[in-house]
Amino acid sequence: MAFCFKCGNQLQDGAVFCSNCGTRIDGAANTKSEEEEKVLLEGLCNRIKSKFNVQNGHGLLTNKRFIYNKHSLAKIAAIGLLVNFTKGTYDFDIKLSDIKEVKDGRQGVSKTIIFVNRYGEEYNFYIKNRQKWVIELTNLLGREKVHCSL
16 A cells, blocks of 8 residues: 555545645655655544644654645635545644654643654644553654653
C-alpha cells in the first residue's frame, strides 16, 4: 500500500496522480523509500491556534510523519458535526525526524499535545484518543523526546 508523499492519501495501484491533492506520483521515487509509509493512527484532530481560534481537522500519524488535514468553514457549516467523519484537505505535515519535542498542552479543561519542530515552532492539537497517540509517539520518537502524561 502506497501513500502520497504530499498529503498522505492512500494511492490506487498504478496511480499517476493523487486523487486527493493532484500531486504527480513519480513511481518508486515518491511512493516508496527504504521503508514503506504506513498509517499508524488517525482521527479527529483539532488545531489550537489561540485561545479563541480552534481549527477543526483530521490527523494522521505514520511511521514517517504527522499529517494534518483541515476542514473548511463551508464544509463545517454545510454538514455540521458530521464533518468529524471526513478527512478534510491537506494543510501540512511534520516529518518525525523534524520533531524536537512532544509535550503536554491545555485548551480550557482539555489536555492537548504540542509538537515542537527543530526550528522551535509549536503546533498545539486536541486529539481524540490522546492516550493512544502519546503511546504511539513515545514508541516512534522515544521517551527523550516525548514529555506527555497519560
